[in-house]
Amino acid sequence: MKISTLLLSCILSATAAFGQTPCQTGRYASDVYSTVNVTSDIQYGSNISFSGSTTSLTMDFYEPAADTSVARPLIIWVHGGSFQGGTKTDVDVQELSNRFAKKGFACASINYRLGFFPLDSVNAIKAVLRATQDLKATIRFFYKDRATTNAYKIDTTRIFIGGSSAGAITALHVAYLDQACEIQDYIGSTDLNTLGGIEGASGNPGYSTKVAGVINLCGALGRYSWLEAGDIPLVSLHGTADATVKYNRGTVTPFGVAIMYLDGSRMLIERSCALNHPHKLYTFRGAPHVPYAGGGATQIAYMDTTVNFVRDFLVERLGCTNMALQPENVPSQTANLYPINYCNGSPVNEVCILGLAENTAANEMILYPNPASSQVTIQCDSEGAKTISVIDISGRTVMSQEMNENGYTLSVRDLNKGTYFVHVLDHGNQKALVKQLVIQ
Structure with a gap:
């Protein structure tokens, strides 16, 4: 015993x-x-x-x-x-x-x-x-x-x-x-x-x-x-x-x-x-x-x-089975996962940044050449004042210019190689246009 x-x-x-x-x-x-x-x-x-x-x-x-x-x-x-x-x-x-x-x-x-x-x-x-x-x-x-x-x-x-x-x-x-x-x-x-x-x-x-x-x-x-x-x-x-x-x-x-x-x-x-x-x-x-x-x-x-x-x-x-006191609720707002670069070089496959998806139709905004090395031309189908911003993948605005015509050539030779987003705010139409830009 x-x-x-x-x-x-x-x-x-x-x-x-x-x-x-x-x-x-x-x-x-x-x-x-x-x-x-x-x-x-x-x-x-x-x-x-x-x-x-x-x-x-x-x-x-x-x-x-x-x-x-x-x-x-x-x-x-x-x-x-x-x-x-x-x-x-x-x-x-x-x-x-x-x-x-x-x-x-x-x-x-x-x-x-x-x-x-x-x-x-x-x-x-x-x-x-x-x-x-x-x-x-x-x-x-x-x-x-x-x-x-x-x-x-x-x-x-x-x-x-x-x-x-x-x-x-x-x-x-x-x-x-x-x-x-x-x-x-x-x-x-x-x-x-x-x-x-x-x-x-x-x-x-x-x-x-x-x-x-x-x-x-x-x-x-x-x-x-x-x-x-x-x-x-x-x-x-x-x-x-x-x-x-x-x-x-x-x-x-x-x-x-x-x-x-x-x-x-x-x-x-x-x-x-x-x-x-x-x-x-x-x-x-x-x-x-x-x-x-x-x-x-x-x-x-x-x-x-x-x-x-x-x-x-x-x-x-901890492996306990006690009943929950505060159930999870439904998240608010929409989360847009922006492009990411991994340390191991995995390809970038997300296409959203700063809450704005890349949703611009081909005839609304054109970037050329893309990929670019020294300069890129931005062409929009509307007249009037616009603000152009170039945003890197961490969300930082690295360049910003005013654009009054429907075409503008932007120098990018001072930017590091990588993936960026060109964001054009069309003041007249109250609309944001976003396109991905690769600098190589």
Whole structure:
């Protein structure tokens, strides 16, 4: 009898360690703990800030009080603040950490390197890279802990990363920006190497940065194409009236300054559907940026929806079968996937950019020669004032001219080789004409 009892005890302990029994007892799906313990200012690494000073990188760790589990799933939360401000104690990340710790998750809320100047796309990219390097150092910290002292009792096969606004942008880029060549249009190899490359040197080298899923709250990705088949699952919540990080595709505008184009949650779900990639999106119709942040009744209602929708995603990823609390709704707006160039040289086959499909009839606008090398003639079938814009595949307008006749020759010899779109806004007919142009 003693042998049988001991064997049963071992089996039950092993089952609990792999998270099967907790699902059955309500852990992860409901508030099974009433009290949360917080350990503040744990240093997980250090690195050089944008101003050149050495910065200590710290986090706060949230765990259920009196928790006896030895292999807990972990959520690492990254605060927002346009990469210029914010802290690990921001109200929304504190609320998220406390709520999920009560469900039996361990949570970490991190500080990361902030600041960039001047406010332009190149320096913004550097700020995003610094943040991603710091988040990766946090992930490695928990892998290192598991392999050594195991002080935090984390199951490293069940680490999730997420955040709000800039924090969500950081998490998305950690998850899906995995090749240096993907950002070569934004930052050169010399600057990238100076920053420490994609992985960075913020701490805990030699350990894994693999995670099980991403939580995107009002965030965006530099290019939707960085999300590829076989990538880790994603859950997103985003407001359609977000004026800071657009729900669809558009310029991100921290402090009212247009920095660069990003692909919001609507573009990412479109990409996921095309790839059969696991991704759930909840659309806050008519809601602004981070509508769940704050303590008012409206904000609390948005926070409840956010927690329930993320909870549904997490319990599913953990293999639980609990009923969903917040069903997925239908996305708003139309997402147009623009042309993309892959690092491996795969052919470009999408034909939409900036929400405008290449839908111009042959007799409305003609480009010749196309492909072009030094100049291209643009001919339209209508008279009157028009604005010609040449747009690259990242959404940047690289050239703009006024055109008053129905024909115009444009010099393109200073443009890099590649795929562009010629966009003609016909002021008289209130119509936009778009044609693809290849420069070789």
